[in-house]
Amino acid sequence: MDKREPHVVVVGAGFGGIMVARNLAGTRARVTVIDRANHHLFQPLLYQVATAALSPANIAAPIRDILRRQPNAEVFLAEVVGVDMQAKCVLLRDADPIPWDYLILAPGTRYNYFGHDEWERDAPSLKTLSDAVSIRQDILLAFEAAEMERDPERRKALLTFALVGGGPTGVELAGSLAELAQRAMRQDFRHIRPSETRILLLEAAPRILSMFPDKLALAAERALERLGVEVRTGAKVESVEPGAVVVSGEHIPCSTVLWTAGVVAAVPIGKWLGVETDRIGRIAVAPDLSVPGHPNVFVIGDAAHVEHEGQPLPGVAPVAMQQGRYVAKLIRARMDGKPIEPFRYHDKGNLATVGRSFAILDLGRLKLSGFIAWVLWLWIHIWYLIGFRNKISVFIQWAWAYITWQRSARLITGPIPAPGKR
Amino acid sequence: MDKREPHVVVVGAGFGGIMVARNLAGTRARVTVIDRANHHLFQPLLYQVATAALSPANIAAPIRDILRRQPNAEVFLAEVVGVDMQAKCVLLRDADPIPWDYLILAPGTRYNYFGHDEWERDAPSLKTLSDAVSIRQDILLAFEAAEMERDPERRKALLTFALVGGGPTGVELAGSLAELAQRAMRQDFRHIRPSETRILLLEAAPRILSMFPDKLALAAERALERLGVEVRTGAKVESVEPGAVVVSGEHIPCSTVLWTAGVVAAVPIGKWLGVETDRIGRIAVAPDLSVPGHPNVFVIGDAAHVEHEGQPLPGVAPVAMQQGRYVAKLIRARMDGKPIEPFRYHDKGNLATVGRSFAILDLGRLKLSGFIAWVLWLWIHIWYLIGFRNKISVFIQWAWAYITWQRSARLITGPIPAPGKR
Numbered sequence: 022m023d024k025r026e027p028h029v030v031v032v033g034a035g036f037g038g039i040m041v042a043r044n045l046a047g048t049r050a051r052v053t054v055i056d057r058a059n060h061h062l063f064q065p066l067l068y069q070v071a072t073a074a075l076s077p078a079n080i081a082a083p084i085r086d087i088l089r090r091q092p093n094a095e096v097f098l099a100e101v102v103g104v105d106m107q108a109k110c111v112l113l114r115d116a117d118p119i120p121w122d123y124l125i126l127a128p129g130t131r132y133n134y135f136g137h138d139e140w141e142r143d144a145p146s147l148k149t150l151s152d153a154v155s156i157r158q159d160i161l162l163a164f165e166a167a168e169m170e171r172d173p174e175r176r177k178a179l180l181t182f183a184l185v186g187g188g189p190t191g192v193e194l195a196g197s198l199a200e201l202a203q204r205a206m207r208q209d210f211r212h213i214r215p216s217e218t219r220i221l222l223l224e225a226a227p228r229i230l231s232m233f234p235d236k237l238a239l240a241a242e243r244a245l246e247r248l249g250v251e252v253r254t255g256a257k258v259e260s261v262e263p264g265a266v267v268v269s270g271e272h273i274p275c276s277t278v279l280w281t282a283g284v285v286a287a288v289p290i291g292k293w294l295g296v297e298t299d300r301i302g303r304i305a306v307a308p309d310l311s312v313p314g315h316p317n318v319f320v321i322g323d324a325a326h327v328e329h330e331g332q333p334l335p336g337v338a339p340v341a342m343q344q345g346r347y348v349a350k351l352i353r354a355r356m357d358g359k360p361i362e363p364f365r366y367h368d369k370g371n372l373a374t375v376g377r378s379f380a381i382l383d384l385g386r387l388k389l390s391g392f393i394a395w396v397l398w399l400w401i402h403i404w405y406l407i408g409f410r411n412k413i414s415v416f417i418q419w420a421w422a423y424i425t426w427q428r429s430a431r432l433i434t435g436p437i438p439a440p441g442k443r
Numbered sequence: 444m445d446k447r448e449p450h451v452v453v454v455g456a457g458f459g460g461i462m463v464a465r466n467l468a469g470t471r472a473r474v475t476v477i478d479r480a481n482h483h484l485f486q487p488l489l490y491q492v493a494t495a496a497l498s499p500a501n502i503a504a505p506i507r508d509i510l511r512r513q514p515n516a517e518v519f520l521a522e523v524v525g526v527d528m529q530a531k532c533v534l535l536r537d538a539d540p541i542p543w544d545y546l547i548l549a550p551g552t553r554y555n556y557f558g559h560d561e562w563e564r565d566a567p568s569l570k571t572l573s574d575a576v577s578i579r580q581d582i583l584l585a586f587e588a589a590e591m592e593r594d595p596e597r598r599k600a601l602l603t604f605a606l607v608g609g610g611p612t613g614v615e616l617a618g619s620l621a622e623l624a625q626r627a628m629r630q631d632f633r634h635i636r637p638s639e640t641r642i643l644l645l646e647a648a649p650r651i652l653s654m655f656p657d658k659l660a661l662a663a664e665r666a667l668e669r670l671g672v673e674v675r676t677g678a679k680v681e682s683v684e685p686g687a688v689v690v691s692g693e694h695i696p697c698s699t700v701l702w703t704a705g706v707v708a709a710v711p712i713g714k715w716l717g718v719e720t721d722r723i724g725r726i727a728v729a730p731d732l733s734v735p736g737h738p739n740v741f742v743i744g745d746a747a748h749v750e751h752e753g754q755p756l757p758g759v760a761p762v763a764m765q766q767g768r769y770v771a772k773l774i775r776a777r778m779d780g781k782p783i784e785p786f787r788y789h790d791k792g793n794l795a796t797v798g799r800s801f802a803i804l805d806l807g808r809l810k811l812s813g814f815i816a817w818v819l820w821l822w823i824h825i826w827y828l829i830g831f832r833n834k835i836s837v838f839i840q841w842a843w844a845y846i847t848w849q850r851s852a853r854l855i856t857g858p859i860p861a862p863g864k865r
Binding site: 058059060076077078081083085086089090095097098099116150151154161162165168169206208209210211212430431432433434 | 480481482498499500503505507508511512517519520521538572573576583584587590591628630631632633634852853854855856857
């Protein structure tokens with residue numbers, strides 16, 4: 022039996038962290054959720070904010086709001102800078118350390134520039150709401166600058182977008198961007214035809230969507246090509262510079278490069294814990310998701326390395342949610358002095374979408390591509406959106422966008438650089 | 444009769460500018476709308492974005508979207524830096540000058556710090572979407588910092604908000620902020636009670652809402668006090684400093700000061716045109732709204748000084764819209780070689796709201812305060828929101844917020860300063 026009121030500290034309010042907190046509601050544990058953002062983010066739809074199809078508030082909910090009816094949970098808006106394993110404390114920037122009885126680390130991942138961090142300035146990646154708003158602004162400003170540009174070469178470069186990385190995020194971003202250019206903004210300009218927009222999806226591997234079976238990945242590639250996206254596989258990005266990208270020796274002038282290739286753990290979690298990590302900074306956890314040698318410290322979500330059928334589990338929401346639920350169950354069992362089985366992953370399949378009427382779905386035995394898969398994709402995403410209001414609001418916004426091809430969120434809210442300065 | 448295709452250049456896509464452009468649809472005029480933002484803003488609801496009741500996309504529509512079906516109109520995203528009256532050109536930052544046959548200047552106003560521009564840093568004002576998002580962040584971060592603060596004095600200062608200026612914007616902001624603190628966020632925190640929030644509405648004049656009759660202004664003051672707002676009239680702000688405001692000799696520690704007092708023309712329009720202005724930089728226009736001596740140059744909206752029953756017209760949306768419609772009609776008449784009557788203002792009355800169930804309404808003979816006035820306020824605002832989708836979406840968001848007291852837009856999207864650094 023555990024002591025009376027164990028303090029459970031959860032670092033990161035993504036899908037995994039929120040699940041831990043919610044599944045400890047009504048227990049005698051005290052829960053503290055620490056995040057450097059004040060909101061939980063529905064990351065699978067972040068690309069739709071970047072392409073002006075949804076607004077930030079559609080895919081984010083304040084963490085306090087999610088936990089407001091759970092009196093045993095509190096929320097700290099702070100940045101974790103380390104862990105003191107001896108003193109059993111989480112170290113915060115500019116605030117007192119927080120002691121824990123159980124520590125759950127769910128920091129997620131960030132994109133990896135493969136040793137070229139200097140590319141980030143010209144090829145931003147998409148992880149936070151503020152990334153999405155800033156990329157939305159970059160995309161919209163490229164069209165604005167093209168509308169005012171008289172030189173055909175420069176105009177062409179302004180209307181060229183390169184997406185680096187052919188995983189689900191790159192594919193979804195490419196599809197949504199193609200629709201923004203070719204449909205939603207079709208009537209918006211007088212000097213350019215947005216349909217002249219060139220979208221390159223660059224993948225270093227021999228094919229895109231490597232986590233899907235060949236046949237489905239190929240179907241997605243065809244769907245992208247129907248939307249006018251140029252899919253280039255075996256395309257190695259050799260350099261990113263202001264206004265251009267160099268791919269397999271070819272210098273391609275383009276105003277906008279977006280980076281969606283490869284991830285690493287968002288924080289140096291191996292160093293914090295003093296344990297080994299895998300190649301991308303993840304912790305190989307024990308069968309109960311604890312850190313080897315530290316039975317009260319757990320790593321879940323994208324930063325955990327858990328083998329399943331000989332492969333590490335992918336960094337997707339269902340994995341993190343199942344792991345969060347499991348750890349909460351484990352803590353409840355420990356408080357009651359009961360044993361618990363090791364974590365077991367239930368594969369819910371794999372989904373990716375291309376624009377607004379095509380998706381691919383891999384459920385193991387069942388493999389689907391096309392409109393039906395897209396309807397399933399829509400249904401699953403609305404179902405899992407945290408917060409009732411968001412479900413209705415997102416659904417209406419989608420329905421409206423679907424009917425009219427209008428983009429309600431085409432807003433440039435930051436300071437606008439002069440067209441000549443791009 | 445005017446020449447075949449006169450070029451009408453409209454500077455500013457507020458209520459007045461958009462009205463000019465839309466009312467020239469289907470004519471042989473070519474219309475160019477220039478604005479430094481890419482969106483038309485429904486300014487009367489901007490305070491609701493600042494207090495997390497609405498999202499930016501609810502109250503803004505891309506200018507291109509508004510004019511997309513009007514082939515004779517084009518949009519320039521650019522900053523106007525001057526006017527060449529000899530060459531009949533508008534001068535842009537970092538772009539070629541744009542020649543005009545008719546020029547309509549509708550630049551609007553900005554807030555006036557009465558010679559203390561250095562106060563702006565610590566007492567921001569609310570004019571643009573990015574102002575609203577930044578003020579929303581300041582407000583939410585003040586509560587976050589208070590939740591983590593242990594010193595009772597500093598905590599009290601973090602929960603003190605001073606609003607400078609008792610006009611409609613100050614009153615509406617105060618009411619909405621009070622509701623955010625006392626209702627919407629009631630269950631969000633564990634260490635502070637948001638109901639302890641102190642909101643000061645500071646007005647230098649003997650009473651608030653000077654444009655309304657005494658009785659209505661007093662009713663609004665009572666409604667504010669019921670929401671817990673401290674209304675201080677005859678309160679002169681003597682200094683704004685980081686973390687404090689000095690009012691009539693009293694030093695009040697407060698983390699957040701918002702400025703809503705007094706406006707001046709947003710650009711030095713008098714200098715551009717080489718004509719005299721009134722005290723706040725507005726141009727006294729001729730009875731047809733043209734600039735004296737320049738029959739093809741017009742000033743409309745907040746930057747125009749037009750007398751009506753011995754008083755200058757107020758800087759509100761109905762005035763700008765009527766003026767925009769009039770100037771479009773005048774240009775159509777000139778193209779047809781017909782005469783036109785001088786501009787006549789039709790007074791539609793005056794409205795202000797206090798929170799979500801109380802408004803005051805002055806229609807001349809009819810004066811209302813209370814819930815019925817608020818329903819009228821709601822109806823009028825939804826009716827005038829440009830863009831059908833926004834109407835439905837805003838209505839749902841309002842209805843949802845009204846039922847649940849939740850604020851869906853409580854998002855901090857920018858970089859978060861450390862709590863100790865506030």
